[in-house]
Amino acid sequence: ADWMTALIGAWSQSITVATSYPTLGLPSVANAVDECNASVVLCNRSVVEKVVAFAHKMEKLKFIVFTTNKVTKDDAEVPVEGVEPGAGVPHSYYVCSHLNLYRTKSALTKAGLGLD
Numbered sequence: 001a002d003w004m005t006a007l008i009g010a011w012s013q014s015i016t017v018a019t020s021y022p023t024l025g026l027p028s029v030a031n032a033v034d035e036c037n038a039s040v041v042l043c044n045r046s047v048v049e050k051v052v053a054f055a056h057k058m059e060k061l062k063f064i065v066f067t068t069n070k071v072t073k074d075d076a077e078v079p080v081e082g083v084e085p086g087a088g089v090p091h092s093y094y095v096c097s098h099l100n101l102y103r104t105k106s107a108l109t110k111a112g113l114g115l116d
Contacts, residue, residue, distance in 0.1 A: 006065075026053070037060045038058070
């Protein structure tokens with residue numbers, strides 16, 4: 001339901017949403033994200049490291065937001081490998097859980113999304 005909430009929220013702000021599924025393979029998902037000039041990827045915590053590995057191919061990417069559906073509480077709290085929690089990384093994107101994103105408006109400003 002988290003992705004549906006994100007979808008409805010995006011639509012309410014006139015933001016276009018394009019869906020890609022991991023069955024395409026991460027290179028194809030990264031290509032789709034890049035072709036759409038998407039600045040946000042919403043995925044499950046279980047695939048965040050895989051998305052991070054392809055983030056360099058997504059030029060406009062600013063956020064990787066993850067949900068924790070079907071992920072144990074312990075697994076959800078494990079820091080994302082290759083990314084310091086809440087820190088921008090060399091390609092200037094920000095990785096956080098959907099709960100932290102909702103709570104942290106300053107994260108949006110920090111990423112330069114200008115959603116004031």
